[in-house]
Amino acid sequence: MNILIVDDFSTMRRIIKNLLRDLGFTNTEEADDGSTALPILQKGGIDFLITDWNMPKMTGIDLLRAVRADAALETLPILMVTAEAKREQIVEAAQAGVNGYVVKPFTAAVLQEKIERIFERVEAG
Template sequence: MVDLKMRIMVIDDFSTMRRIVKNILKQLGYTEIEEAEDGEHALSKLREKPVQFIISDWNMPKMDGLELLKSVRNDSQLKEIPFLMVTAESEKENIMAAIGAGVSNYIVKPFTAEILKEKMDKVLEKHGLA
C-alpha cells in the first residue's frame, strides 16, 4: 500500500504551481507536503530534513531541477529519494539529461490527478517502496 503519510516536497518557483500540485496531491490523499521555491532552497531544506518523495519543476532560477537532481543524487543522505521531474512539452528533448542524472521519472504538465498517481506509483515501485 502507498504510504499516504509520506513526506513529499514540491519544488517550483511559481507559488501558484506549487499550490496546484499540492492540491492534486491532497486529492490523492497525501497530507505531508513540503514546499520549496527553487533548487537551492529545496536542497537546504532537504539537508535539514529529508523527505520521501521529490516532485520538482525543471525550469527555475538559481538552481534548476536538473541541478537539484544532480545534487540530490550526489548526496549520500539524499540519493535514494524518488525524484519526479515536472517538465513542459517544450522541455521533453532535455529529458535524456535528466535520465542521465538519475531521475526516477518525469511528468509533462499540465497533468491530471490520475496521471500523477500513475507516475508516482511507477516511481515508488521502481524504488521498491510500494
C-alpha cells in the same frame, strides 16, 4: 510520507499539493527553487521530491544532480514535473537519475500514475 514540492510558481505548487492531498498525501513542504529546496532536503525527513526544471537561481536539473551527488540523498525518489519538452532534456534528466518525468500541462491521473509507479519500483527494488 513527506513530499517536497519545488516550483517557482506558487500556483503550480498549490495544484500539485491539492492533487497529492486527493491521493492521500497530506504531508507536503514547498520550496520555490533548487537553492531553497536543497537545505530542506539535507535537513532530512523528506521521502519524495517533486521538482520543476526551469527555476531561477538553481534549476531542477541542477537540484537533481546535487541530490544524486549527496550520499544521504542519492536514493531519494524524484519526479520531475516540467514544461521542458525537449527530447534531449528528458534524456539528460534520465541520465542524471530522475525516477519519473511529467510534462506540463498534465492531468491528475497522469500525476497519480507516475507517483504510484515510482513507489512500486522503490518498494520492489
